[in-house]
Amino acid sequence: xxxxxxxxxxxxxxxxxxxxxxxxxxxxxxxxxxxxxxxxxxxxxxxxxxxxxxxxxxxxxxxxxxxxxxxxxxxxxxxxxxxxxxxxxxxxxxxxxxxxxxxxxxxxxxxxxxxxxxxxxxxxxxxxxxxxxxxxxxxxxxxxxxxxxxxxxxxxxxxxxxxxxxxxxxxxxxxxxxxxxxxxxxxxxxxxxxxxxxxxxxxxxxxxxxxx
Amino acid sequence: xxxxxxxxxxxxxxxxxxxxxxxxxxxxxxxxxxxxxxxxxxxxxxxxxxxxxxxxxxxxxxxxxxxxxxxxxxxxxxxxxxxxxxxxxxxxxxxxxxxxxxxxxxxxxxxxxxxxxxxxxxxxxxxxxxxxxxxxxxxxxxxxxxxxxxxxxxxxxxxxxxxxxxxxxxxxxxxxxxxxxxxxxxxxxxxxxxxxxxxxxxxxxxxxxxxxxxxxxxxxxxxxxxxxxxxxxxxxxxxxxxxxxxxxxxxxxxxxxxxxxxxxxxxxxxxxxxxxxxxxxxxxxxxxxxxxxxxxxxxxxxxxxxxxxxxxxxxxxxxxxxxxxxxxxxxxxxxxxxxxxxxxxxxxxxxxxxxxxxxxxxxxxxxxxxxxxxxxxxxxxxxxxxxxxxxxxxxxxxxxxxxxxxxxxxxxxxxxxxxxxxxxxxxxxxxxxxxxxxxxxxxxxxxxxxxxxxxxxxxxxxxxxxxxxxx
Numbered sequence: 001x002x003x004x005x006x007x008x009x010x011x012x013x014x015x016x017x018x019x020x021x022x023x024x025x026x027x028x029x030x031x032x033x034x035x036x037x038x039x040x041x042x043x044x045x046x047x048x049x050x051x052x053x054x055x056x057x058x059x060x061x062x063x064x065x066x067x068x069x070x071x072x073x074x075x076x077x078x079x080x081x082x083x084x085x086x087x088x089x090x091x092x093x094x095x096x097x098x099x100x101x102x103x104x105x106x107x108x109x110x111x112x113x114x115x116x117x118x119x120x121x122x123x124x125x126x127x128x129x130x131x132x133x134x135x136x137x138x139x140x141x142x143x144x145x146x147x148x149x150x151x152x153x154x155x156x157x158x159x160x161x162x163x164x165x166x167x168x169x170x171x172x173x174x175x176x177x178x179x180x181x182x183x184x185x186x187x188x189x190x191x192x193x194x195x196x197x198x199x200x201x202x203x204x205x206x207x208x209x210x211x212x
Numbered sequence: 213x214x215x216x217x218x219x220x221x222x223x224x225x226x227x228x229x230x231x232x233x234x235x236x237x238x239x240x241x242x243x244x245x246x247x248x249x250x251x252x253x254x255x256x257x258x259x260x261x262x263x264x265x266x267x268x269x270x271x272x273x274x275x276x277x278x279x280x281x282x283x284x285x286x287x288x289x290x291x292x293x294x295x296x297x298x299x300x301x302x303x304x305x306x307x308x309x310x311x312x313x314x315x316x317x318x319x320x321x322x323x324x325x326x327x328x329x330x331x332x333x334x335x336x337x338x339x340x341x342x343x344x345x346x347x348x349x350x351x352x353x354x355x356x357x358x359x360x361x362x363x364x365x366x367x368x369x370x371x372x373x374x375x376x377x378x379x380x381x382x383x384x385x386x387x388x389x390x391x392x393x394x395x396x397x398x399x400x401x402x403x404x405x406x407x408x409x410x411x412x413x414x415x416x417x418x419x420x421x422x423x424x425x426x427x428x429x430x431x432x433x434x435x436x437x438x439x440x441x442x443x444x445x446x447x448x449x450x451x452x453x454x455x456x457x458x459x460x461x462x463x464x465x466x467x468x469x470x471x472x473x474x475x476x477x478x479x480x481x482x483x484x485x486x487x488x489x490x491x492x493x494x495x496x497x498x499x500x501x502x503x504x505x506x507x508x509x510x511x512x513x514x515x516x517x518x519x520x521x522x523x524x525x526x527x528x529x530x531x532x533x534x535x536x537x538x539x540x541x542x543x544x545x546x547x548x549x550x551x552x553x554x555x556x557x558x559x560x561x562x563x564x565x566x567x568x569x570x571x572x573x574x575x576x577x578x579x580x581x582x583x584x585x586x587x588x589x590x591x592x593x594x595x596x597x598x599x600x601x602x603x604x605x606x607x608x609x610x611x612x613x614x615x616x617x618x619x620x621x622x623x624x625x626x627x628x629x630x631x632x633x634x635x636x637x638x639x640x641x642x643x644x645x646x647x648x649x650x651x652x653x654x655x656x657x658x659x660x661x662x663x664x665x666x667x668x669x670x671x672x673x674x675x676x677x678x679x680x681x682x683x
Contacts, residue, residue, distance in 0.1 A: 017530040018406050018505045022644045027625045031291035033250035033298045045646050050632055075526060076407040080644060082342040084358035102407060105442050106342055110358035164231055179368045182228060182236060186370060189227045189238055199466045200240045205267035206462050207330050208309030211317055
């Protein structure tokens with residue numbers, strides 16, 4: 001039985017450990033002042049050769065994986081640079097979820113802030129999913145967020161998600177709005193904080209003014 | 213109850229607890245650059261929200277800036293120029309202090325913030341850049357954040373922080389001659405792995421850490437993120453106090469009170485850590501990475517490992533992949549490996565002490581004619597000081613390019629890029645595939661080792677070269 005909030009679709013395996021955000025979104029795609037066009041940059045050097053021609057042997061360039069929505073990845077996926085462009089790009093590319101044994105910390109926060117679902121399961125589970133989705137005939141995965149369950153053709157496993165992250169994913173919470181509700185508490189904190197450590201108040205402006 | 217330094221800093225910055233795992237954490241200083249902030253400002257504009265505390269923020273143009281040795285710099289790349297002008301516009305609009313393209317104090321964000329006296333013990337520092345861990349060298353809690361979080365900080369001056377676990381890495385003993393903080397941290401990362409500290413804030417302690425200069429401590433904390441750490445910390449001591457008080461002159465009248473508070477910035481003796489590691493600094497040798505992850509490094513006298521000997525199938529596959537990319541065979545020696553480029557720079561190793569080490573090696577020698585060697589100082593101030601000390605002249609005489617400050621070829625967002633296949637001895641923090649340019653091959657090492665590679669034309673053991681102060 002599937003819940004209301006289910007991500008289902010073609011999954012592709014990228015069994016590469018420590019696949020960093022430099023590889024997920026290379027530098028030449030970071031020069032914008034908006035979020036547009038980042039789908040072009042996703043895993044660029046894996047998808048294209050030095051002349052910009054598609055590498056047809058790469059999984060995401062194969063016809064059977066053209067509608068890929070889910071990545072089954074290696075440990076420490078998204079390590080390295082804090083660039084949120086990696087998450088924006090994956091979403092624009094059509095990726096809705098990544099399943100891996102572990103994720104880089106900043107990437108994890110970035111994903112949560114953009115409702116890119118990250119599913120952490122054991123390496124053994126990832127290996128099972130990988131074996132299934134490597135066969136085009138069994139390359140579909142279903143992730144049921146209501147019941148916290150991932151399912152491929154031959155494998156089925158529960159996963160966990162903090163209550164906060166689950167709510168963020170399901171309800172698309174406005175985090176900034178939620179924090180702005182605490183404006184009075186922040187002001188009260190600042191008053192006490194600066195009373196105790198006045199040298200921390202206006203630190204940016206004070207240093208800039210001194211050096212100008 | 214006994215607390216770790218990290219717990220004390222969370223407690224002193226906790227505006228409120230959101231749930232069992234999360235706190236709303238106050239940010240004393242938010243540093244921004246031109247490439248991870250534009251979408252945050254745009255989001256703020258869309259929301260119609262003001263910047264809550266513009267004066268707790270600073271911004272600097274560092275990632276995309278060209279480093280050509282011209283006094284007046286012009287950003288030729290149109291998109292990059294727009295990023296810079298957009299940052300200036302956003303800062304102007306919101307009243308945020310900016311260190312712009314041609315500001316004499318411009319430099320790499322994690323170099324200028326400490327050197328201008330912005331980083332003080334006991335602070336929380338946030339920046340849309342993963343190497344914000346650097347500021348742990350001052351007992352300040354630094355986190356790299358994404359752009360959504362940058363917007364959140366602009367609007368609220370706080371971060372929704374998922375509380376991390378506590379790790380202590382104790383380093384006893386003494387570094388031997390020719391070995392540096394860079395070698396020490398590469399040694400630690402190789403030992404615990406690229407995700408060995410994932411989920412943790414790491415506190416570095418021990419006599420070897422106490423013996424390091426503040427700048428060397430920055431190198432250690434900077435690279436803690438390459439072991440996956442959320443943040444890194446070193447408890448402040450007299451060296452920290454000295455560094456901070458000479459730079460943060462506005463602090464003067466508060467100093468006695470500040471020092472009293474800073475005395476408590478250490479983990480309580482019986483504080484509980486979730487994980488602990490011990491290292492002996494005397495076992496550290498000059499190290500060089502052989503692969504494409506910062507944990508893939510060996511001592512200069514070791515041989516490139518055989519993937520077949522890897523502990524897990526994942527490590528084996530990673531090693532095979534890395535060797536294919538980097539163009540090396542198992543069992544190969546890195547000593548004598550010819551290089552095309554040398555890059556001395558980055559928030560890891562572009563401070564004045566780093567450049568002094570480079571000069572000691574380069575003095576009276578010449579960069580090998582087959583090698584193009586660049587020195588990119590971490591800031592305008594570092595550049596000026598190196599010129600005043602005569603270091604710049606020595607490096608230029610030796611054949612190094614002496615350039616303007618910026619992030620440069622650490623991540624190659626500007627026009628300093630490796631060509632496909634080029635092999636580079638680099639003082640940076642990441643040897644990822646394509647990091648310094650598509651198909652470029654990066655070997656991470658210390659500034660002294662990179663300088664040695666420049667003059668030898670190949671990777672070599674700096675301890676075999678006589679240093680200028682011994683010649």
